[in-house]
Amino acid sequence: MSFLTDPINAIADWLESLLLSLGLTSQAVTILMTLLGAIVVGSFGLMLVIFLIWVERKVYARIQDRLGPNRVGPWGILQTFPDMIKIFTKEYITPIGADKVPYNLAPILSVSAVLLAWAVIPFASTVVGSDINVGVLYIVAVGAIGTLGIILAGWSSNNKYALLGAFRTVAQMVSYEVPMVLALLIPVLLARSMGVNSIVQSQQVWYILLAPIAAFFFFITSIAETGRAPFDLLEAESEIIAGYQTEYSGLKFGMFFVGEFLHAFTISALTVTLFLGGWRGPWSEQVPLLGTAYFFIKTFIVYFIVLWVRISLPRLRIDQMLNFNWKFLTPIALVMLMATAVLEKILSTWLPTLRLTDSGVILIRTITHLGLNVLVAAGVIYLLRSYTIRREKVGQPRPLAVAPEPPASVLE
Amino acid sequence: MQSDWLFIALFLLIVAAFPGVPILLAGILGPRRPNSIKNSVYECGIETVGNTWIQFRIQYYIFGLTFLVFDVELVFLFPWAVAFNSLSLFGVIAGILFILILFIELLAAWRKGVLEWV
DSSP states (O other), rough: OHHOOOOOHHHHHHHHHHHHTTOHHHHHHHHHHHHHHHHHHHHHHHHHHHHHHHHHHHHHHTTTTTSOOOOOSSGGTTHHHHHHHHHHTTTOOOOTTTOOOHHHHHHHHHHHHHHHGGGGGGSSSOOOOOOOOTTTHHHHHHHHHHHHHHHHHHHTEEEEHHHHHHHHHHHHHHHHHHHHHHHHHHHHHTTTOHHHHHHHOOOOOOOHHHHHHHHHHHHHHHHHTTTTTOOGGGGOHHTTTGGGGOOOOHHHHHHHHHHHHHHHHHHHHHHHHHOOOTTTTTTTTTTTHHHHHHHHHHHHHHHHHHHHHHHHOOOHHHHHHHIIIIIIHHHHHHHHHHHHHHHHHHHHGGGGGGGHHHHHHHHHHHHHHHHHHHHHHHHHHHHHHHHHHOOOOTTTOOOOSSSOOHHHHHHO | HHHHHHHHHHHHHHHHHHHHHHHHHHHHHHHOOTTTTTTSSSSSSSOSSSOOOOOOOOHHHHHHHHHHHHHHHHHHHHHHTOTTTTOHHHHHHHHHHHHHHHHHHHOOOOOOOOTTTO
């Protein structure tokens, strides 16, 4: 019975007892089992990429009214394997004057930073790589390493376009980390915990209902963190060749793409975990296998939205993108954090005095938080509207860019 | 608890090996015929001029600095959010004042024109 409801833990228990009966010490068994678990999680992530590349190409093709890969295997599902073999046999070309150590380190960093986040994502109530109590902080810390990899790639290539890509990374990915961390603070505040699994367990009501603004902001900023359209300024093909990855070839180039595809899926998984209830669903506590199914169904729905955004929207200009971050996302996220903290304090002192049932408490908490979010959103829309109307009354459209005054000698 | 951190430590090694080993293997298996034209820097087919690592626009540096200020201060808010239940009213107000200072800092930077892309 236990094998049917929770196969992963059943297999792990069986292996552990087998190893113990072979005469190993319990310490050695723990280390071996942890190592095995780490290998399983890591290789699962990389195996997933093979499938994700096919999904992404197929979804793109269908939205653009093309067929997409359709020759190798049923519906072209095996197309990735010949592509992999091809890229594996390509030559590495290192540009003259490249800084060798960071140049070779960068593709490894960009994959491993993404893969590292999978250590703390819970796939079911009992299946989680490592349930550390600082999970959210760990995700933020690990996410920053990926940015570092891209900066290293751009800096070490000895190519001016690659360097421009790295600079744009500093302006974009680094800036978007501020509202992302602010949005992450709100589920931490609501759950009173940084452990990812305990955040999932505390979501009797999905946090997207309690904090829709934070969920929306996290979704936008994490798309910006992946560096894909509409935020793909760091590898804008029409402007700076291929940005930071111009000088890479062969599998090193491929690794940047593995990292990018996996990152898109990882942000979907994180959005689901933190705001859409993770593995929660009917009977997911009793049957962990069902929880895993819920988790992946939700994640693929969010992943489809990520792809949809990428294919639908054009690239932003860098000043628009930075204005959007620093003058829209960051102030609103700060206001939301303060408002949520005040409301939580009021609720936590006032609700216990009412002697309500558990479901009553949850209902009041959800309604008040939702109301607060609607209020803040309405205020923001009012401010933006009045700003636009004022500009229309003045009748002067805001200049797109300030052109320098021509020298007086030219005018004469 | 200890085995959780052991998992992270082992995962760090494995995660570095998963992309690292294929890259090494491909380097051994793939052809290696470098020449000076192939290895030259690709800048749209035009011969590259001057040094790459030169002085760059101050703008990027300012954004980097602004980010640093925010990110360092945000880290302090995580323990505050976790310990929210055991905080007194004063603790909550102190935290909110801290966020308010961050907010004013942002407005000051905005007013100073730091956030303008020129």
